[in-house]
Amino acid sequence: MTSDITVKGKAYALVYSDKAGSLRRSTTDGATLPHTIRIAHTDAVDSATKIATRRSLLRVDMTHLDTGGVNPSPLPVSVQVVVVKGKGSYSPSSTAILLALDSAIQFLSTTAADGSALGLRSTYSVNEEQ
Numbered sequence: 001m002t003s004d005i006t007v008k009g010k011a012y013a014l015v016y017s018d019k020a021g022s023l024r025r026s027t028t029d030g031a032t033l034p035h036t037i038r039i040a041h042t043d044a045v046d047s048a049t050k051i052a053t054r055r056s057l058l059r060v061d062m063t064h065l066d067t068g069g070v071n072p073s074p075l076p077v078s079v080q081v082v083v084v085k086g087k088g089s090y091s092p093s094s095t096a097i098l099l100a101l102d103s104a105i106q107f108l109s110t111t112a113a114d115g116s117a118l119g120l121r122s123t124y125s126v127n128e129e130q
Contacts, residue, residue, distance in 0.1 A: 005037075012037050021057070032072050033063045043087075052087040 003014040005024065012024035012035070021040030029035070038059040046053050061076040081101070085092050 007037070010035055029063075033065075035060070035062045035076075046086075051090055053084055054087055056083045056085075057081070 003017075005012050010026045010028040012026045015023040015025050017023075021038060024037045026035040026037075027033075036059075038057070038061075040057045042055045042057075044053050044055055045051070058081040059078065060080075061078045063076045064073050065071065066073045081104075083097060083100075085097065
């Protein structure tokens with residue numbers, strides 16, 4: 001993967017990358033509002049099926065201003081995408097993984113470009129409805 005990346009207009013520089021994973025940090029919004037992206041992969045065995053799996057984690061932590069819009073919140077907004085997939089003959093295709101991710105995006109998204117977008121982001125994450 002590329003060391004330094006830009007996502008949603010924010011530039012992330014590689015801090016480290018080793019067997020445990022990688023960390024990229026952005027201070028595009030200033031040192032008081034840092035954002036980080038962490039990527040890690042772990043091998044495991046599914047307890048129910050005993051099938052070898054690979055767990056891939058993508059975590060984005062974004063510092064934001066408090067509700068008054070003045071001070072940085074001490075707790076960032078964190079979003080984690082965990083893809084657990086079988087290994088070997090049980091390994092899914094990229095298409096299958098993208099379908100699962102796109103389904104989650106459609107659940108949360110509210111764009112006019114996607115007439116099937118459900119726009120449940122506030123219902124799910126703000127109102128905490130199930």
